[in-house]
Amino acid sequence: MKITSTLLTETERSNLVKILAKILPCATYSSDLTSDVTILVANPSRSSDWLQSRKFQYVVQYRPEVSIVKYEGILTCYEGWLRGEEDDSTKGDGILDSLTSVDVFEGLKVSISRLNESLDSESVDKLKELVEKHGGQVSESLSSDSDVLVSTIPEGRRYTKAKEWEIPIVSPDWCFDSVDRGSALGFKYYTLVKKYGKGRKSDSCDWDKLKAWREKDEEDRNIRRAKLEAALEGKRTGKRKSENEKKKKGEDYEERDLKVAKIDVKDRIWNSIMREASIGKVREGDGEDDGWETEQKVGLGEAETGSNEFKLLDRGMISSQNQEHPKRESDPLLFSGLKFSLYGFKEEEERILRVVLKEYGGIVAAGGEVDYVIISSEKNEDPNLGGRVITEFGIERCIYYHGRKALEDEKWSRPIFLRSDVEVSDFREALGLEKVDKKIQVAITGFKGIDLSEIERILRKKLVKGFEFCEMFNRECEMLIVGEDGGDSSVRKVRMGRKWGVRMVGWGEVVRGLPNRRAERGSGVRSEVHGEIRREAAKEVAN
Template identity: 20%
Template sequence: MAQNADVLNGQLPLKGVILCCTALPQDVRTGLGEAAAQMGAIHKLDLTADVTHLIVGAITTPKYKYVAKERPDIKVLPPAWLDAVREAWMEGSDVDVDALERTHRLPPFSGLQICLTGFEDIEQRNWISQTAADHGATYHGDLTKAVTHLIAAAPQGQKYTHAKRWGLSVVSLKWFEHSMERGMAVDEAFYDPTMPIDEQGVGAFKRHIRPRTSLGKHGRDGESQGTDAVRKKLRRTASTRLESQSQDMWMDMSAGNVKAAPTEHDQWSHQGDNLPVNDSIAITKPRPSAGQHSPAGQSGLPSDANALFSGCHVLTHGLEGKRLKSVRHVLLQNGATIAESTAMLEDASCAPFFKQRYLVVPHTTRSSSNGLPDVPPGTVIVTEWWVERCVHYKQLLDPIDDALSQPLGYEQTPDFADLLVSTTGFTGVDLRQIAEAVKLMGAVYQEKILPSTTVLVSGVDTVRKEKAFYAHKHKIPVVSAHWMWECLKTKKRASFAKFSLPLPAINPKDFVGDPSTSSPLPSDAASKDSERRGTR
């Protein structure tokens, strides 16, 4: 029996091989799967953790990009490899599968159309063009719309400008070098020529093959506890990273926006998080997107499967310069997949662990704009503010329930021209974005409540007594944040009465100060304090 098993194994050259295909027509994929099964292989439609070989028709798909970044253990081959194995097997000779894998390895630039710009050294230019051609690419001396990749020595020049305008992939020389090192075309998003050279390629791919672990083997109790400790540490690290990004990375994105001065705390402090649950400063607490779930326990998950934007495939449109760089950096660092074109976005549903497609546009974009790209049905349109808010709240927000995550795109109207808006109870990202939203509506944002204020918008259900007294004294309507969201939704001034907040009972004797010039304070001690730091 043992001898018969050995003979059988020798007759099945692909025994132990698990195949997955990408960018192949269904009939071709079916035929390859049947041929592979005859030779002992297993064919899977999904890219699971146990896949050993990826059969590739084109290198622009999410499956290919994921393998390039995360799976150095998978062998990437063209359909011709399977044909060669089958031909040798049919001849009855010994099949050297390893040798056929080496001779049929898919070139890293297979099918790409490459052009260069900014390389003055003729020898270097000739070396790049010849190496690209030797490894599957077609080299173009002139830039045309047929070019897929422009390798730029520096982010300047006519070719660079036209390539960006046409939406071509523009990468640095480091992308070319790292792709040669990896043996696959690595993700272009890590190689923007505008990035500092030492930041380019960081996290683009893994250089070591990960060890395969037995699914049937369980650790002892002590080992399990150690693993739990590591997981807790990773969660703390991820949380710290999100807070750091929320605090440090978004000032560039808000360049030119209203600079709302802090009222209660520093505008990047998270003390607002300590408010009672019912006093949430968000849009009645932003709700997570329906597509968000914990992927724990699923097989084949990538190492960053628990990342904030894991499974989200994102196409950006209309963002430029530092704002675009910041958005892409935060998305990539938190597990998102960047789509470089609408075609890649359409293919996203074939990717492992796919959840949702997103189109990220500037917050000033009109949601009905004719200038938006033609994206696949079901793509959710969000803004760079949505990215910031997801990071701030550490959850994937549903823009349907979060007005500040949606494109605002206002044309200023007379409805808001005479409005002087002040706020209370907002901190951090909400404070800054709501100030900018007021400006987009055509109203004027006031950092402090004044007698001239038209309306006071509160992010909490209970307004501080001194502000309530001041508003009451100057006949200033006090409304909930829902008034603001209604204005943003309808593009019309909402009724103050409909969203009016009940004010706390007020005893005028508790307050001092000139009612015509300053906000009242609750006590003599507070009055002395105001002399030191000014009345809010």
């Protein structure tokens, strides 16, 4: 089995290689889309850029035998493997059926315009239903972050704006044909060039090849299903024999087996997560791996030579490892000399945290003076245990960035304490927003990696009483939180936000402005609206 990926960051690709070595040790990772590749891994949750990937477009058009799966699905599979949730359906070829495929319109923001002028209401409703059923969001309005505009009339305000913002404009049959293919077809084959125009379906995909492959794939699936059922039946038969033997011998095999299972799962989790799979950044950058050059392989089945490093033969990865981050494995000295106490965690969370801290040289003290009190980010009360108070996010960031600097990070590592009776009005008053009885609709831009992960978790969970997180930035949003990693998309959102009167702030400003936050503020966290994005946001004040 050979696997490749498209438009993953260097970090994600490094993680993928190491995880695949665990769950698919006989597989091979290739940077190139070669003729024997059977799996293409993409991460649609990060952005829709994967649609423009040459690998993705080629697979959709000519390679129906290649499964396009989610990077997050690989992580889910790995988590199950760590918990010991393996069975015959998640081993060897059976894993193909357990991986999560990228849906046809996965995460796409599909705007529609003037469809009722050429389609009956039933067809329009069916189009909307298909898009939403297959992972997309349908909107009858157009914004700068829309991914595609579906229309039948090449005129009008939305059409003009889509052209201005360089948003693809396609005919409705793009939606229906994409569902038939099982993946989003190339926009260029369905570009709307005339009134009521149709796309070039015959050019968008090798339909004959797709049909032949589907027939063969169905046969293969039936064979795998039959093998799995036979294996399960064999296990049931073996279990019955085992139970009969236990009765005859009078021994408590069940208790012994349970102990063995527990030891195995525990060792597997900690040996894998803490020593090899606490994978940090390989290097900064967008990490596009869409190369079509001479194949650079990474052998996943090679034995580890007394260390925790894999033989990564990708030249870019080797270069970045040797020069920028010479030590990628767990750093046993990261928290050396630091004493921690834990507060507010569930039993399993605390157990994991203890193991992590020990793995990186930290000490979890039972009492006495400590350097840091780690409090669950879900808690709202100050434990008053002495020591500097941080959340698990601080530890997470230290491991991610391979340094202690994150422990002092006011924006990300400090706890947010909210009153139990805090209301929407408190958030609005604290942040200087209009006093109305509804949650603050907030969108984000310019965040990636661990920042993106943590800010979404905080907004969706910790601050859910005051904020409603919006996946799509539109004129209904009252606030846009701008990070430092924004590109052209962030600049466009800031421009649109200024036009719509949306308040734009950095994450530090939000944290400082929250109601009833702890008195310890740190020293002047500055706005995260940077560079061109900051200049654009500044115009809001000037105007």
